[in-house]
Amino acid sequence: MAAIKLDGLTKVYPGGVRAVDDLTLTIPDGEFFALLGPSGCGKTTLLRTIAGLEEATSGSVRIGDRDVTHLPPGKRELAMVFQDYALFPHMTVVDNISYPLKIKGLAKDDRLGRAVKAGDELSLDGLMQRRPAELSGGQQQRVALARAIATHPQVFLFDEPLSNLDARLRLEARTFLKRLQRDLGVTTVFVTHDQAEALAMADRMAVMDAGRIRQVGTAREVFQRPASTFVANFIGSTPMNLLSGVVRGQAVNVSGQIVQLPGDARQHVTDGQDVVVGVRPEYLSLSQSAADGALRGVVAIVENLGTASLVTLESDGFTVAATVADGEEPAIGTDAWALPIPGRTLVYRREDGELVDAPVVAAVA
Amino acid sequence: MAQQTTLPPAEQPAPAAEARPRPATDVAGLGRGRAAAFVGPAMVLIAVFLVFPALWTLYIGITNYRLTGVQARVPEIVGFDNYADALGDPTFHNALFLTLVFVLFSAVLGQNLLGFALARSLATLRPVLRRVVESLVLLAWIIPGSIVAFLWLALLDRDAGTLNALLQTPGLAWLIDYPLVSIIVFNIWRGTAFSMLLYSAALASVPPSQLETARLVGASRWQTLRDVVFPHIRGHVLTNTLLISLWTFNDFTPFLITAGGPNDRTEILPVYIYNTAISGGQMGYGAAVSLIMLVINLIIALFYIRLLRERR
């Protein structure tokens, strides 16, 4: 078991694309860590650079106390599960699981024993003599996991491990994968573009964009306090309301309506500053009567989310969405007021999209 | 008939789409050195036995190279004499004309139309029947040329040939009285399989929903063919026509039946080159004619490759 330390890691492809840009990050021993971001953000490249499948342009990768930056992938003592699982089609399940052990030079009995043990742990007994093509997607995934586990690596790397499963199986596999990682206690990095997956599984996560990390934190931190409008947009199954406005004293004027500034933000703004007010639909309480500090609008759309409904209010210059409990939806066309729950309103600078209490970084030219 | 095979089909499945913009430059960890060593042997063979001969043709064509005699040891540069000779030689004109007729009637029209008709009608036949007809057409294509040549000699034989027996025309010497027609029909018989396969694949790619739409609006069979099927397979028609023309143009098999005779009446270009250069020993002149042939090949192939790239 080992921690992973990335220091100033940069990967530039021939042609000048900076897929990973001066990235520094520490993943403690035993952590289940997610790399989250839209496609093309560099998360897969980062994972492949940790694996050694891509050569870092500069910076270093350390696993435990070893600098592995210039080691070939096979010498890094890690195991990787690919998006398509990369099970060799011409080998049986047991041969697939024991193949890495054969490469590592284990005697035949040893590798068979370890393969069978790993297979048993993932309930693959009975499938050991089959070929990958004869397995379901979920079974293939477990074979890929067993193959990774059997090598007893220091680090697991998962590249979109759930994306090839259908929706129902994906939920099962989430729970399964999380429990497996907890039981094994092996430092694990997994890549996903699905924010729900990252929130559900990871101890901590990094949200990436354009080769840089935009925020690192636990699921709760990232969900409750997105560090920028980019993260705010990306995280959450219903997108956060982001309302442009101008600071006026202790409040923000959003197209003529007033939203109170949260206490911790007051000292970081100046009168007349352009800001973006962010508040999650889940943190807005909706009422049919006027309330102080609430945003007024006309109910335009009601979407059923199952246990709750998402209500969209339209007003002059903006729309705002709020969730209400099932059965409490207002009628379409009526007036409604959305009141932010105290302490859940965030204020971002409009010029760079960062929280107003974040230090101002010189604008990148 | 190696020349029938060197172009890959347009029907190959396109390579699987790549999941992410290809970053890796060397996924297998092969390394530049080993990669070069892997490509090397193939490139050497191709360079020596394919590229060099093609380039050398340019040189031989301007010499009076002969296999024997003084010119064998010290060939002289004669400039463009060979080309001038060829272009002014009625036997060359005859060969070129025969080749054009041969390609036009046996490939562009014969194989193309028969192949399309077969592909279209086989789709409506019962599977057993369909397989029988298909297998026969394919067999004609894959049996070695030396054998099919003799089969046709037997079929067309003046005294004991089956064709004369069937048509009740004893003593009709097909290969002497109608030599060009004979090799044209022979080549249709020999090569239709490719067109049939290609058009079968092409017709299968026409979306059934469009055919059904045509039926719903009451289009006749001919209208459906013209307005729905043809626009879909236009690219295939062009591909097929170019390929079979190229192959027929380079086909040496008629030599096995008529050897160019009687009296040069079936001396298509390939046979003409063989007779003048290899048999007659006039290497320089033969090379000049070869170069003309290479240029014609190049033009057809360039059309084809442009087509291939457009469709990828």
Add this chain to the structure above:
Amino acid sequence: MTPRDFVGRIGFYVLIGLVTAFFALPMLWLVGTPFDEQPGLALSVPDPTLGNFSELLDNRFALPSLLNSVLLALGTAVLVVAFAATAAYSLSRVRIPGRDVLLYLLLLLSSIVTGTAAMVPIFLLMFELGLIDSRVGVVLVLSGGLLPAAIFILKDFMDSVPKSYEESARVFGASAFQILRDVVVPVIRPGLATIAVWTIVNVWGNFLVPFILLRDADKQPAAVLMRTFYTEGGAPNLALISTFSLLFSIPVVVMYLFVNRKYGFRFYGGIKS
């Protein structure tokens, strides 16, 4: 069904029948005559016998020429499969600058430099190299001609094999050689088999190249030798020709059936079995 449709249907089947007869007619001779007591040029119901096959043994060149065909076909297949596979693998997996241009150029070359158009320089080249009357020379020339298309087809095949197979093996620590032996070769085996069969069928039927390069009847393959059975003076020995033809065509027909069964001929139809 209207009467018009009915007539149309009948006409259709008559046409199909005629076309079938057109394709079958020349081949019937090949099926019947080898077993006919009195082999003739005309089709006839055979008087069954296997006696004709003794002609094969009586002719000093017949069986050895088939062996020559086997040697040429296998020799070329080994060269083409080995060289095309390594080249295709490299070209598919390693970013070599100008790779695509190179491939298209090769393809262009191999389609224009045919045996027919290049018989003069090839004959002279082999003459200068002292490789006239050498089976090795024929194998080299044929390989050079078949390699570009083989590389092109195999590269396409290789491109469709996920790169994650090799990457995954690299993460386990497999060497380039181990990856090749344990992963790549087994995965592309169907492609290699196709190329091998394709090469063999091509060489088996090739007449022109061995015809101009091999003068010695002891070295000539069946395709070339067979012509001497029916073009050299005197009445052709039909017992010999028919049995020889049958024996000579069986391998390609069997391979056609094999490819058809295993991979479906339609799919590979374009590259000609």
